Amino acid sequence: MSNVEEFRDFVKQQADFHLRMANKYQNDPKRNGLHVRTSDKFNELYDFLDEIQSKRAHAKRLSVTWDEVSDLPSELVSELSISEADKTEFHVLKVINDAGGVASLDRILVDYYKQTGEVVKRSAMNNRLYRMGQKAMVFSVPGRKGVYSSEELSEEDAAGLV
DSSP states (O other), rough: OOOOHHHHHHHHHHHHHHHHHHTTTTHHHHHHHHHHHHHHHHHHHHHHHHHHHHHHHHHHHHHHHHHHHTTSSSHHHHHHOOOOHHHHHHHHHHHHHHTTTTEEHHHHHHHHHHHOOOOOHHHHHHHHHHHHHHSSEEOOOOTTTTTSSSSSOOOOHHOOOO
């Protein structure tokens, strides 16, 4: 589950809680009003997070993934607009996902070699990861140099990594 989904669920629970509290204090205008305003703000935040998640889902649908094309006939794959760079990015994403969604540059280099038999220079892989980051395909893990994830992580999530 992505961070946005987790936060959406939490925000919705808070909006519902404050609405229940507003009903509980319907005879106390000050408390009622405070809970109604808080519930409204949480609902606005929920809508905002929902919009972010929708945009992410739509952006992901614009391109194909390696999982979608890996078992297709070569005749069809040759008709797709998949460059060698795209294939490299597919393999890098697979390495990161196979590692549980988070991997160090060292882990990526080793597993990429095992997957493809190709030795990639550290600087070349670092450049590839940077370009993938610009396209929001991978994300640098906050506070961890040379560590990448397939989903954007919060600093709290990153702190829990071993």
